[in-house]
Structure formats: structure tokens, C-alpha cells
Amino acid sequence: MSDTPQAGPAGPDTQTLTPETAPVAPPSRGRRRKKEGKPASLWTDAWHDLRRRPMFIFSLVLIAILLIMSFWPSLFTSINPLDARTCDLSTARQGPSAGHLFGRDNLGCDVYARTIYGAGNSILIGVSTTIITAVVGGLLGLIAGTRGGLTDTVSSRVTEVFFAIPQILGALLITATFRDKGLGIWIVVIALSVLAWPMTFRIMRAAVITARSQDFVIAARALGASQSRIMFGHLLPNAIAPVIVVSTINLGGFIAAEAALSFLGVGVQSPDISWGLMIADARSRFLEAPLPLVFPAVFLSITVLAFIMMGDAVRDALDPKLR
């Protein structure tokens, strides 16, 4: 999808040398008291750092606007494009006018309203896919990394199989095969998740393996901590940072992938609105009326850019090595 931080040495390993500073690693009561008032965890550090990055602030604002747009599109436009009565075929392809800032599309529908409403599906699909891949890939990666041995070998081989499938082709295959099952836009989420979880898996697994051999984990084990306590109490908090970074960057990629699938005709289906679909519809008359294609394309680019910028900023903040 996009450039991912290197799996192995990413993030927390510098921290883990001194386990007591590890963010959520359950430290003993005494130590916490001593450190009170002086937050030095990875997360607070990162937040401190992020706040001062213009790129982060900028992308955060953009994303905030996009989120508002996808949840409350009616704040931005009084026209509801899902209502066919707002379209007037006889005004098809008209240029911008007072009530219709971006002009009209091939069917005489308002391009601005459709672009605003298109954000919802794109972001819903992007966010859902990201959550699913982060949870599934992350959990499996955690298990594989912690247990090692056969579990690790088998699951790693399985992910390699998935890696061998080209993402867009695989997603095309899945959506084209199951699109009649009445799953709506979720088929896109499923298709993208099925193909994308191995990436999170690998990163999580690599980070866990690095963390696993750290002294504090060995110490915890020696003290008789249970497997699950080690996994969720020690390993997860120390390995999750790269997963978060990759997920944020991937989110933009998923939105682009959704648009690509919709453009190819297997993603979101009309009458649902999606930027990819709008671009596909406007393509045939691009020379006559370029605006219905340009606006959704610009919104798509900005959204993808915003998430990737945010991911980059988060990576810089969470990965002290790159500073």
C-alpha cells in the first residue's frame, strides 16, 4: 500500500531497555509514585512532539473536517443527493451556478452534494478496514510472536500466501464473486481486510519477537506471570506503536483502494455514492464536462493525503530512532 516502517527495529525497542519507563507496562506501585508528575512515557512524549508539528496539526484538521462531513453531511449541503428528486436530467452537465457550486453531473445531480455525501462511504470503508486489519492482524501477530514454534511457522506461511495475491486483483475477484450476496459496501471492507491483515500481522509479530527477548519480559516470566499477562501486559504495549503507525498510513491506502474498486465497477454500487463511482461515471464525458470528475478526484486525493500525512507524523513521533 504505502511505505511501511521497518518491522523489526521499529518503535519501542529503545524504550524497552528500561522497562520502568515503558508506557503501560504494569510497573510496581512504588516506582509509579516516584515518577508522578513527570510523564515520560512513549505516548506522552509522542503527543508532546506531535503537537508541535504543523503537518500533524494540518492533517488532523483535515481529518476532523472529513469526519464531520461523513457523519453529518447535511451540515455542508442542503441538498440530499440520495433523493433522486434533486436531480434534473434536463440540466445535465451544467457548469457551476449559484445553487450548485460544482455544477451538475451526467444525470443532472448536484456534484457538490454528491461529493460531500461520498465522503461517508469512503471513510467508513477506510476506517472499518483499518480496524479489522489492526485487530485481526495485530492479535494473530501477537499470538504468533509470543508463542513462536509451530504456531508461528504455520501462521507466517499462511500470511505469505496472502502476500502473494496482488491486492487490487484479489479484491476484484472477491467483490466480483460475492457482490450479489446483498452485503452492500461491506463486501469491499471484507475484500480489503482479507488481503491486508497479513501486513499488520507481520509488523506485530516482528515487534513482539523483539520485545519477547527483553529482560523485563524474562523477568516477568521468571516471576511466574501467566502467558496472557505477559502477552497483554508486557508485549502488546511495547509492540503496538508500529502497528498504529502502519494502520494510519494504510487507512489512506484503503480509501484509495475503495475508490479504485468502485471505479472498476465492483465496489460501492449506485445508488450509494462513492468518489470512485463518481469518477467512473464522469469519465465518459470528461472532455465535455470535466468538473464532475475533478471534484471527487480532488477530495479523494486530499483525504488520502491527509491520512498518509498523519501516519507519517505519528511514525516520526513514535519512532525516536528516526528523529
Next chain:
Amino acid sequence: MRVTKGAQIVAGTALLALAVAACGGGGGTSTGTSGSGGDTPVRMELGEPQNLLVPSNTTESEGAEALAAVFEPLVNYDENKQVVMGAADSIETKDNKVWTIKLKPGYTWHNGEPVVAQNYVDAWNYAANQENAQGAGYFFGRVEGYADLNPGEGKPVTTKEMKGLKAVDDTTLEVTLSAPFSQFKTMLGYTAFYPLPKAAFGSDGKVTNEYGEKPIGQGLFKLDKPYKKGTDQTIDLTVYDKFPGKKPTGWTKLQFKLYNSSETAYNDLQADNVDIHDSLPASAIASAKTALGDRYQDQPDAGIGYIGFPLQYNDEYKDVKVREAISMAIDRKTIAETVFSGTRAPADDFINPAIDGYRQGACTACAYDPGKAKEQYAAAKGPAKLELGYNADGGHKEWIEAVANNLRANLGVEVTVKPFEKFANILDDLDAKKYKGMFRMGWAIDYPSAEDYLTPIFSTGAIKTGSNYAGYSNKTFDETVAKGDQAASPEESLKQYQAADDILIKEMPYIPVYFYRNNSGYSTKVKNVKINLLNQVEWADVEKA
């Protein structure tokens, strides 16, 4: 790959030879095509045929277009829609019942055998036999003895011949119809009436698959190699030397390029990668006028575009009030003007204006009346959800979306639009009674007669074997059409056909949406491209530019 010139062709051919050698199979045929180096083919856009290339099983436009190049029909049609003789020397009758067809001498099959009257008898008997399940078998329903070959589903067929078909001698064919049919001569230009050579039949008396892949015809072109449906992206043909009719000058090779999207084909046309495109997509029309200049052609066409209902197996559309309401909710005029850039005309009859029998404004429910549509739809309790299927390979997306929007806005229903990858898929799903929604349908005429808008699409007999995809069946309609068929004078038949047309208008088994115009374009490499009334290219007239 073969469209290279100069030095490149040597390399290309060598590569091809290597590839063939590496595969180790299927050699032979491919080397033959590269023999006449400099002759680049004339390339035409085509969609994938629904079936193998067997005339009697080809009832759609794409396969028919390909076969029209390979076969010479008994009759052709001139610019005034009048019948002119093709492979037939004369066709005569005294009573519209017994028809004597004399064949023109000089026609030979591509394998060298002469064409004899028996070839027609064999082909037509094969087509009519229900055991062979030929899509166009229905067209022989008027020949005496058709019933013997079609005793009904599950019943054995005891004979292999129709009584009414006789080869008097090698050049004379006598056809006796079970009832007088005034339009019979006009019918004979249709694909189903092509003859078949002896070589077409296997030892079991059926047309072989090999033949379907590489049909041997008696027409202007012969196939260079078998066409493997589903894998091949082209159908390659060469002019048949011994064809007695008019041959094209300056070129001998024809290639049909198969496209999934008529937009892609249009882009290729602009880039001179395909030479003739006879079904320009609506979205291309506006730019085609400027981009192609006088290489863009817009001519009247006898076709009709419909929205159909699967009446036979989906009761949701049973109420004619529902169908009328849907029809009234479609703004045909604006669709024709905006979506089709004025290259379609809003339909107001089941008979196209290009054909005698059309009456302007005959279809009252075809007039746009959103208010009445909504009222009537609600009163008739029409379905709250509608599905509208179309084939994505024919440039239909835009107008179907526009119709869907009309229905959403005017009827207040939910409408989903369902694209089928190819026209063949939608037809197959309808044949299998799998698809339950409304569907896009179009009709390009087989022969220029009002009757052709009635019997093949709406008669009871056409449900199983013809193009009656709605499964519409109405006894009065069938009888009225039959009266027209048997009428003594053309005027009288037309009157009956119009009466049958009135029944359709009242019952709305399909909704006529627009009358076609033919929008074609050609590349800078060819000229004098003429599209005939059957939407087929007059190949002999095409010249290289």
C-alpha cells in the same frame, strides 16, 4: 499483434512461430495467416457472440454480424427496405403458401463444394428440430411439418424432416407453409435461413462444435482459424476467392475485434486501432461529431430499446397498471436529448418509424406523466423495490441510470441498477429464469416488416425458442398476428399487425423507450463504410483510405 508493418512484421511472425512451437500444439493454422504480409486487415468492433457461430442458434446481433460476413443470405434489402435477391435468383409464389426459390448458380462453400438446394433443406430441418434446441428454430414455425419436429417437451421426435421443405433439384427449393404468410420472402434474409454444408454435420446428424468454431459458409469471407469463444479476442477472416458476388477492392482481410466495452472500442477507434465501430456509446456521441468529423455517421435505424419485465416468472409486475405507471414515469424525451445527445428518438409505438406500420403517438402510456404515474403506481400497489438490469458491454449504463433516477423520483421507489458483464449473460439468466428484475432489451430487426416487431418478441411460440424474454403470452395477440400473416394483400396484413400492436400498447409486456438511430464511426484507414438496414456493414463497398 498482426497489425504491424514494414520490418516489424518479420519479427512478429518469427515470435509467433516460436510461441506456437513452444506450445507444441495447434500449429498449422496460424502460419497461414501471416503469409500475405502487407495486407493489414480491416478491423471491426464486435461484442462476444452469445453462442458458437451456428446460424440457426444465433439470435443476437453480435453473432449475426460475424455470420453475415461468412454467409450470403437468400435475399438482401435495398435502401428503401425493399427485398433484392442475394443468393436466390428468384422467389415466387402464387398463393403466399407455396414458395419456389431458385438459387443463383456459382455459389460454392468455402471448402469448394457447390451450394445445392439440399443444403438449405438440411439446415432448416436441423434448425427446426426441437432435439437440437436451436434458438432460432422458431423462425421455421410457419413451414409445413414444423409440428412434427416439435411435438413438445419430453416427447420423442419421430422424423427428421419437415414435409413442407423440398429440394426439387440442385437449384430449386420448394417451401410449403402450413398457412399463407405474406412476409415469407422478406424473412429469408435473416441469419436463421442461411444454408449449412454437408461438412457441418457430424456422424450423429448434429452440427459439430468444430463447425461452430469455424463455420464454413458460402459468403464473402471465410474464417482463417477456428474462433475459440471465451479465449480468442479476435475473429479473423479472409475474402473467399470464389465468391461470385461483389468483392471489396484493395483489401482481403477482415478482423472482428471483441470488446467488453463500447467506450474502449471508441477510444481504439480514435487511435486508429479499430476501423469500424457501429454502436458508438451514448457518451461518445457529442465528442464523436467533432473528433471524427465526416467519419461519424448518424442514420435512421429500425431498432427499438425497451425495458422488459420477466412476466413469466415474476408476479410482481403482473398488473398492467404497474407497468403503465413505470412507463409513464420515464422521461423519454429528455433522455433522448441529454443522455443520447439527440441520437435516439423517444419511442411512442411498438413499431419503428423506419418500417411501414408505425403510427405516431400510438402508445399513450409512453407519454411522460409523472403525476399520473405516481398515483397509478400507488393505487396498483407496485413493488417498493425495483431492480433494473442491463449489459455493461453495450453503452447502456447512462440511460439506464437516468431511467432509474426517473423511477426513484417519480414513483418514490427504491431502484437498484444491476450491470451484467455481457449481453450474453443477461440473456442466459433470462433463459434460465434466474433474473427477477426488470431488464434492458433491444431489438434490431431481422427483416424489414412490422411483423418482425411482433411475432419474434411477443408471441407465445417465441417464449421457448424465440426472443420472447418477457414470457408474454396472449391468445388474441397471437391470433391477430396470424390473421395478418394470412391476409391476401400487404395492406390488409399491415392492418392486422397494427391491431396486434394495439394489444401490446394496452398490455405493455415491454416498455418501449427509444427508437434507435445508428451511430457509427470509422477510422482514417477506411472509407465508404455503409451500414445496412440490418445493422450490418456492406463489406463489398468498404475501401481502404
